[in-house]
Structures are given as C-alpha cells and as structure tokens.
Amino acid sequence: MRKRTLKAFAGALVAAALVVAPLVTAGASAEDASAVWPADTVGVKGELVPWNEDTNHTDYWKQKYPDAVSCYSSDGDTDHGRITGGGKTVTLNEYSPSWPGDHWEVLVIKAGNLWNSVIENPDAGVAYASPPNNSGQQASVSHWIVCKGKTTVPELVTPTLTWTLPTCEAAGELFQGDGVKWVSTPGENGSTIWTATPAPGKAFPAGVTTQWTVPDLSKLVQGCGSNEPEQPDPLESESSKTTFDCATTTATITTTTTTTAYVWNAETKTWVLGEPTSSDVVTERPLTEAEIGANCPLVPGDIDSVCVGDVPYLGYELTLPEGFVADSETPVTITFVNPDGEDYVVENQPLSGELLWPGASATAPKMWPGWELVNGEYVETDGNYAWTRAGVTVRFEVNPSYSTEVQYPEASAECANPPIGGGTPASTDAEALAVTGGGVSPVIVAAGGAALLAGIAVVAIAAYRRRHASVQ
Template structure:
C-alpha cells in the first residue's frame, strides 16, 4: 500500500510514495506540525519550525514507540486539523480523552503511558490507520502509518518525565494499495568433500541455505527473514590419482580364527589364540616392507555344553543298612562351573545286564535311596526274596540281580557310574528272617548310613524301642561312619 505525501515550495500538497514500501517521515507542509516563534533580529520576522523536544539529548527513555515529537497548539487538538492534513486520504479522525482507556479503536496501555491501536476493522471507512497523535502536556507524539498492536509513547511533561496520555487522536484513511515487489531470496551453497582412502571414494555434501525476504510492517520495507537450510545433497565420486597419492599407506590385515587351547575337567575357562598378519601397501596396493605377524590371546568361559562333557564328581557311594533295611547311600557333585535349575537333578540307574534297568528320577545330589526290591514298611522285603504264604523264600525275581554286584549310574547331564555290592549275607539288612519270623537270618550290627542331604527318601524307619531311639542310634552311627572314613 502506498500513500503520497509531500509539500511543494509554495505549500501546495504534492504526492510522494508513502505506505508499505516507504518509511514514515515527518510531513513538511509549511502549516503542519510546527509552531511559530518570532524573534525580531532585524527589520523582518523570521518564522522557524520547531520540532518539539526531539533535539534534546537529555530526554529520558520513553516507554513505547516514538514517531515525531512536536509542540501541540490549540489547532493540533482538533480532529479537523488532522483531517485537513491528511485530506489526500479522505481522512476521518476521532479524538479519545485520557479517561477513555478502552474503545473500538484502541486502548491505553502501560499504565496510561502508551496507546495501542486495535486491528483495523474491514467495516470501517478506508483501509488503514493513517496517523496517530498521542498528547500529554504541551507535546504531541505524531506517528504516521501506525501499526495495530504496537504501544506508542506519550511525550514528556514540563518536569522532564513521561506523562499520562491526556488525549489521543487517530485517523482512518483510504490509502491506495500497491503490492510491492518481493526481492528474490538469497541462496548460498556450502560444499564439503571428504576422502575415504580405504574405499577410494570422495563424498561431496552440498547444503543449500535459502533466506527469503519478509515484509517488516514497522519499517515498511522488505527485510531478510529466517534462513531455511535444505536437506544436504550427498554425492559420491572416485578419488582422482592425485587425491589417492595424498592418502596415507594402507594396511591389509589377515586374521585367523580363534583356536582353543587345552582344558581339563575342573576348568571353567579356556585360553584362545589367533594370528594377525598386517601388511603396509601403497595407494596402488603394492606391499611396503615385510608383514608383521602378532599372536593374540584371550580367555573365554566354557559353555554349559562343554562342562557337561565332564563326569560328576563322586563322593561316598556304597550300600548301607538302616536297621534291617538296605539302602544306597551316595554323594555326587557337579563339575566346576556347571549349573542346574533344580534341587533334585539326579537320575539314578541300577543297570540290569540282562533286562530292564531300575531307574529313579528327581533325586538330590546327596542322600539315601531304598535298594531295589527292598521295603521299609510292612511287609518288609529284600531283593531276591518273595513272601509266600507268610514265609520268605528265595527267588530269581524281585531284583535279585542287584545282590551280586551291580553298576549304578548317576546322571544329571554329566554322568558318573560305579559298581556297588549289596550288603554281605552277614549284614543285618541282607536277608529276611528265616521261616517268616521276626528276626533276620543273621544279626550282626548294621553298617551306618551316609548322611542324608538335599531331600530324597528318608532313611529313618520305625523299629522296636520307638522312633526317637532309632533316630539317636542313626545319628551315632553316622558320626562313627564319618570318623572311620576320615581315618
């Protein structure tokens, strides 16, 4: 939008560009924004235009935007004065007193020190604000082409301080519109090139920055806006011979596979070795000097599968008697580093050389197990014996094959096996009573049982004399057995 404003030599109103592509300036008509001060210097009266207090370097900083500060006379307090001044825009002016703090045109802001105009209403006369006059004391702050939303200052008072607005005049006008030509945006390219001597490729990254021009309402001109950086454009090309010659000598590295060393059961790690051969080459790939061979070592943990290749570690494993009942007492340990997620991981197998094995699963790592064919509750039984018509008779059945020596396997994932001999015939628990009586075939003192750990079949059986007496005897037997083994 433009307005045309100016003054001819004889005071006639001329037209000059004024609007969106022009900076507001003080109007120069001889009758505008001036007061006359006469001084008799000679025979003539000299009329000098005064520009308010604008020339004072001692003025305090004002709150709000300042246009042109001018002395205010009686005429300048009238809307008709300003309508005449801006008649070229068919101006219609409105006066608002300082106590009119808010109306459709604008409002007092900053505690009454500034005036802020509202957005121009399309239903109003004209198409824009053409002038705002803010008065306080004897001065006017005159702002041509004011902008809505901007706080415009009141002038200072006679005491040198910014005064409260006494009144303000605003004028609407019909300003011819003209679309100013927007300058072409500024563009700049930033080019970065990196060289990869390993792949013989040059990577070119081009980043374009575009800065558009935007319209500055206050300055009424096109100004540079915010730069916009485009996504970088990346291209590749082969290195030239000259660029390749600038590359440092390359290296070729040949590495053998890691090779395990020797490890034994009980180890949890194994040492590995490999050879690394490094050769320097020039940009054409020709070797430089002799290659360098280095042996590297590292240690890795053995896997659970590898640890499972080791057998279980045996402790005390033998046949034992608890009262007149035969048991297998055992104790095995897992290989070092091997882990299980159960408290009863052991499967115990009595190996039958001529038939089906006897298998018991879900056993602890140490404990006692009732001998195959034996019974700890009435009617008590022994392997190789059967109860016929109330009398015990020898038989080839009832796991008789376990009496002459049997192989027992212990399996978790690691395995262990050993040969176990059934208690000798002279043992208290070897055979049933003869003829169906209450006494066994022989009555020597029974060997003590191994300690029971980790659960499993309880070896504590009821016998004559009560359960408490049997538990005390068993404990004494365990202590005696441990001492004998230790010795």
C-alpha cells in the first residue's frame, strides 16, 4: 500500500513538472528575448513594444495616443487596410475624407505573445512588418489595430514681457504674458534673463522675441525729487534665420539684433523703455554635407524607359548635389511607386545605368510586365507589375532624392511585349535594338538606313535585269 502511495505521489510530481516546465520556459524566453529584428524581416520595421494582455485591446492604444479619435481591431482585410507580404505585413489604405479625424495615428501589428510592432503616423501603401516570435523568427500576423487621429492645431500666442521702473513711492513691477512658460537665469550686474517657451497646446509665431534681460529693478532709482537716477544699459535681444542655396552650396545667416534704450520721463522722473531699433548682420558659410543631404535634391540627367532587344529597362543618369559625398559606389535606392499597393524597391544601385523593368526577364523564358505564361502561351494579366505600364512615378534616393514620371516603352512585336497574338517564348537571340519611351535610338536610325540601302539595291538590280532582257 505504501509503495502504491509513493508511486502515485511521484506520478503527480512528474505531471506537475510537465505542466509547469513549458510555462517557465515560455516566461524565460519572453524575458530573455531582445528587441532585435530578424535579418530576413519582410516589410518596414516598426518599434518593438513588449506585449501584454492590455495591448490586445483598442482602448489601451486610444488612451496611449491622445490625438486618436477611434481605434479598430481586425484579423484580416478591411476598408482600413489588409494583410500582405504572405501574411507577414500589414498595408493601410488611403485615408478617406469621410472618416473621423484626418490621418492614421498609429498602427499596431500583433503576432505571437512577445512583441507588438508599433508604427506612429504610418503611411498608406507601405507594407509594415509583423514582430518576431519567441524563437526569433518573423511571425505571421494574428491581428492588427489601427487608430485614426485628428491633427491638433496649436493656438498661436506671442510672448510678451514688460515691466515698470521703481519710483520714490512704489517698487518696479514685472508683467509676463499668458500662454507662456517662463524660465529665469541670473544675468550680469544683478539682471535676470527670462526665456519664454509655449505652454501645452500653444505655439509661437515665427521670428518673435523669446528672451529678455530684465535689470535689477530695485536699483534703478538712486534718488528722488530732482535727482536723476543713472541711465540703465539698453536691452538687447537677438534672433537668426538661415537660408540654403544649393546652387552655390552656401548657407546665409541673417542675425537681427533688437536694441531698446531707456529714455528719461521728466514727468514721472523715471527711466522708461523707448522704441526698439533693429539691425541685421548677414554672414555666409559653406553648407555642411548633412545640410546638403537634407535640403538639396539629386540632379537628374537622362531618365527614360529603353528596350534592349525586346527587353524593357529603366535607363537613368544622376548627379549628386555639389559638396555631397556618397558612402559607396552604389548609393542609389530606386522605387517604382505603386499608387494602389506595395512599391517595387531596388537598393544599392550606381548613379547611372540600366535597371531591368519590374516584371521583365532578359533570359528565357522572357517576360514582360502585365503578361504571364500559361501552358506555354503568353496571356495578359493584371498582375506581374502591370501597373507600371501606364506611366509610373520613379523615385531616386541617396539622401537627396528626385522623383519623375516615366512612360513604359511603346509596346510592339519587337519591343516591350510578347509576340503579337500571345505566341510562345522566343528561342533565338535577336541583335540588340534600343528603343526609348521618349525618342528614337541611333541604333534604330542605323537599322532603318541599312534597310533603305538594301531596298534601293533590290530595285536597281531588278531594273537592270529588265533592260538586259529587252536588249536580247
């Protein structure tokens, strides 16, 4: 009996261990996991925020983002967006003017019970990545939450600070405007430097004065009656504005100094502030590389579609802004912008060259955008990047960027299309024939000239044979 009791107790311990062990392992996995995205992550990465039960609810995110007017949860496709990337990404639709608010405030992608992928102010048409799971692999989207936001326009307030000078009968007073937070620091000769910052929900207009130096008011009156106190030093404040000239790679800094002198008021026998005067000092300096990258665009050369043989390419030439140095020989990212879905992006490209058009293949079996092979025959399709055939915006980015619309080459039996009527994949190599979407290639002119000469020769030979036959 005792042996059976011990055996049953041991069995209970084993069963309890089997239940507890996975919980301990899962807890340790979640605790030890680091916020590192897998190297092969599909989509644009958000911020990894630890998962808990509260983060599964829309109320949690609405409270976390004060500008959110409403939040929605979905495990599939809705009017707001859809699951893309083979279940590994979420892509939002364009924001509808009929919806509450005016923008996407936050997107939260749920996958597993370790992380949330959080994207603030997400863009429509961008595929955002699901977070990694406990094993460090990108997880499939289980559901996603999106919140609509309403842009808060801050109230403009102008900071003001004035004061009265002391008299024989009363001390001086300081008057500070509303809607402003004030911070004071000690100045020279007993003065106080007051700096204004906007209060919550407020903003300052551009170019206003935000700092004042207030003298020690208690020392401005040195005597009364006919004794005139010493004139205080004038007050000065500075503001500056910088403009960028990409053509000359020059930054122009305009520094405005405002001076307000004290004037004697004979009636009150006090020094009072007079009218302010301003003066500008203009200086120039070379733009920094960071300023060039942030403010100056790429310089475009020839950008067009081109056919090499019957294969379509994007041909392009770019020049970096003067003074900007790329960090590699292949710094360009080229994006074919899809107005209705996921963009086509190719990274690490040189500043000039040819890029195979999306959906095209230069090797057998050859392919073209908007076509697919079905049972050995070419048939038209809405897929395979068909959206690039009707004119597409192409964006070139290094740090500066440049965008333009490029037309797909005019389709014909020789260029940018399968054989007329569908047909089967070509098996012979044709001599390269370059045709662009915006002009005529010199190769075409040469080929046309050769054909013309050949035709003239045929006509001449036929005429000679007729004359020779008539003589005989």
